[in-house]
Amino acid sequence: MSAIPFRCVLLVAILSVLGGTADAQPARVQAERSASPAARQAPGLDRHAPEAGSADSLRTVSLREALRFFRENNLSLRRAQSAARALEGEARQVKAYPNPTLQATHEPHWRGDTHQSETYLNLSQKLEWSGRQARIASAEKTAAAARARASADSARLALQVTEAYVEAATAETRRRRLEQVTRVFRQADSSMAERRNEGDASGYAVRRIQLERARYEQRLAAARLDARSARRQLALLILPDEAPPVAAEPLPGATPPSISRGEAVRTALRARPELRRWQSAVAAQEAARRAARQEAWPDPSITAGYKRQSDGFEGAFLGIGLPLPFFDRNRGAAEAESARLRAAQTQQALARREIRNEVRRARAAYASTRRQSQLLEGDLLRGSGDLLRIAQTSYDEGEMSLVELLDAADAYRDARIRSVNLRADLWTRYFSLLRAMGQPIDLP
Secondary structure, eight states: OOOOHHHHHHHHHHHHHTTTTOOOOOOOOHHHHHHGGGGGGSTOOOOOOOSSSSGGSSOOOOOOOHHHHHHHHHHHHHHHHHHHHHHHHHHHHTOOOOOOOEEEEEEEEETTEEEEEEEEEEEEEEHHHHOOOOOOHHHHHHHHHHHHHHHHOOOOOOHHOOOHHHHHHHHHHHHHHHHHHHHHHHHHHHHHHHHHTSSSSSSHHHHHHHHHHHHHHHHHHHHHHHHHHHHHOOOHHOOOTTTOOEEOOOSSOOOOOOOOOHHHHHHHHHOOHHHHHHHHHHHHHHHHHHHHTHHHHTOEEEEEEEEEHHHHHSEEEEEEEEEOOOOOHHHHHHHHHHHHHHHHHHHHHHHHHHHHHHHHHHHHHHHHHHHHHHHIIIIHOOOOOOHHHHHHHHHTTOOOOOOHHHHHHHHHHHHHHHHHHHHHHHHHHHHHHHHHHHHOOOOO
């Protein structure tokens, strides 16, 4: 048998695997999704399940499941929510009235052999009327600001989870692509060695195939390490301690929708929790300033009681106590609250400006990546397929060497990996834009 038919067989094997990558992915996705119900148990999945030796046997989670597990298990989110609940408790406590004071007093008196005594039973109550409503309003607005801050922290952490999910899904796709190409060169290496023993292949061709296989084996090993690391990072963010790594489902092949800059900015100024936080903070400081000014007029105390003397006289009494604001009129506290109010108003204006800039940057980055993705997945990717067909024809006609053919296959592989990376950037920037707009992160 001549060397040319064998080269044609080798070329067909390479092209069938490389060109069939897109066709093989849906079947792999379906297989992974069929295993995902096991991962949809309790948030912890199976804490004691060992990590599978094969990536395909790992349990997979969808983006929606990952975000649900995050809300149930993430410690940083729990801390932010606990801080908000603490301020809510303080706001409820401010509404409580001060407790009355009950006091019993007995006063014995002696003068020689004469003995007298007086007994008092007092009930005192402080009346809060100067700044009570303002203090309550300030505490409630402070609690509302804490809830908005916890919501903003949740959105920020959810974006981190989403980015980890995209990285895990992309790492799995890179690994699968490299596994398919590496299998081709493993088979080619074995076949080429057999052909050399039969005298149908040169030593140079055998060595060239071995070097190419070694290069892809190294790439595959690095891709597997990256995939394992991405799985662990995803599990760390969404699952309890000691939980096994989980794999992410592949990213959708469809392109996310286009979002205009005006729509993005309007939505952000309406929905961003950071703006609600500073709006509540400004209202809280306004109420705190009113309370500080009103506290210049002190709260009175009313005292009522019963008195009995040893000579038989007894009766009830009523008194009122009113602190006189001669020296302390709470002016320093009022000035401090006014300064804090101005600082909160300034921060609110800065937050609006920063959110506008953040949305514009996120939208511009997303729009640019979306255009690049459409271009690459259209003209450029079809061009790489033409390159392989041209290489196949030239190789069959003896116009291209084996090295040139392998270079063409390598260029095709680079185009596919570049497409995978660009799709990861596309979804990452789409989710970042949703976060900048204050919208829930989810697939369209």
